[in-house]
Amino acid sequence: MPEVKVRKTLVQVETIFHEGGPAPETPARRAAAMAVIENPYAGQYVENILPFMKDLEPLAAEMARMCIDALGGDADIVEGYGKGAVTGVNGEIEHGALWHVPGGYAMRDSIRKSLAIVPSTKKVGAAGTRIDIPVTHTNASYVRTHYDAIEVGIPDAPRPNEILLVLVMTTGGRIHARVGGLTRDAIKGEDGLR
Structure with missing residues (x-):
């Protein structure tokens, strides 16, 4: 199996105090962890990846x-999550799809009970490509207050033979969510949907 070769990591943290309306009692926080790795399959077609x-x-x-550390170190405050990948132009979108299982389960295993699927996105792009990582509630995908996205990117990544891997976590939903x-507080927590 290929060794994972990391060129760099980056952590982005956003603290939202208000969105033009009343400030919440506790600001919302959103963190993204990114890693730029060498793509062992770049420039070739490999059947079994x-x-x-x-x-x-x-x-x-x-x-x-x-x-979790960027959000203050307490895994119990995580309410939203998502993941994604940008594969450099010498790779293919399927190489980014390799992130689905390890990225999703790593987050689910590191926080309190989570039942909801971890939303994901991926694309092929040049260095500096930005990507919107979808976010939903960790325990119920239909919680509308937590439908969100976090835009991330690194100016020099991914290079043609690299993959940019991303995980995101949030401490809550949108600050002024009011679309019903x-x-x-109404989550049943039975199937990851409601």
């Missing part, structure tokens, strides 16, 4: 911890 998912697990666990629907 599945083993690399297992290799990504330690990095995914480290990145989940980076998000299921709220976090």
Whole structure:
């Protein structure tokens, strides 16, 4: 199996005090952990790429911890999450899809009980490509207050033979959410949906 070669990591933290309306009692926080790795499959077609998912697990666990630490170190305050990848132009979108399993399970394993699927996105792009990482509630995908996205990117990544991997976590929903629907206090927590 290929060794995971990390060129750099970056943690982005956003604290939202208000969105033009009344300030919440506690500001919302959103963290993104990013890692730029060498793409072992760049420039070639490899049929069996599945083993690399297992290799990504330690990095995914480290990145989940980076998000939690950036939010203050308490995993119990995490309410939203998402993941994504940008594959450099010598790779293919399927190489970014290798992040689905290790990235998602690393976050789910590092926070309190979570039932909801971890939303994801991926694309192929040049260095500096930005990507919107979708965010939903960790325990119920239909909680509208937590439908969100976090835009991330690194100016010099991914280079053609690299992949930019991203995990995001939030401490709550949108500051002034008021479009109705299921709220976090009404979650049943049975199936990851409601």
